[in-house]
Each structure stands twice: as structure tokens, then as C-alpha cells.
Amino acid sequence: MLAEKGYPGMTPVNRGGSADVEFLILYLLDADGLIRHIKGAVWVPQR
Incomplete structure (x- = not known):
């Protein structure tokens, strides 16, 4: 969802x-x- 809204590096x-x-x-x-x-607080994908 975030990638669809233009946040780079996010995978739906x-x-x-x-x-x-x-x-x-x-x-x-x-x-x-x-x-x-x-x-x-924010969440970020684990690397």
C-alpha cells in the first residue's frame, strides 16, 4: 500500500x-x- 502511494523501497x-x-x-x-x-513511533521493514 505504501509503495502505491509513492514511498520508495516499500513492497505491497x-x-x-x-x-x-x-x-x-x-x-x-x-x-x-x-x-x-x-x-x-514508526515502523520500518526489517533488512
């Missing part, structure tokens, strides 16, 4: 199919080193 997956991906998560930590706020 049939409905009901699966693909291996990794998530990149951006977050803020508090003074104790615990996650205070998740700013966002």
Missing part, C-alpha cells in the same frame, strides 16, 4: 499477508529514567 503486501517490521519509538525519559511520554 496482500491483504491478510504479513511482513517483518521493526518499530522505531521516540520517547522522553523522566529524572528516574522511566518513560514519561512517547512522542511517536
Whole structure:
């Protein structure tokens, strides 16, 4: 679906199919080193 919308390097997956991906998560930590706020997350295909 993403390749059809012009995102390079993406391969369409049939409905009901699966693909291996990794998530990149951006977050803020508090003074104790615990996650205070998740700013966002994106998934990228595994290489």
C-alpha cells in the first residue's frame, strides 16, 4: 500500500499477508529514567 502511494523501497503486501517490521519509538525519559511520554513511533521493514 505504501509503495502505491509513492514511498520508495516499500513492497505491497496482500491483504491478510504479513511482513517483518521493526518499530522505531521516540520517547522522553523522566529524572528516574522511566518513560514519561512517547512522542511517536514508526515502523520500518526489517533488512
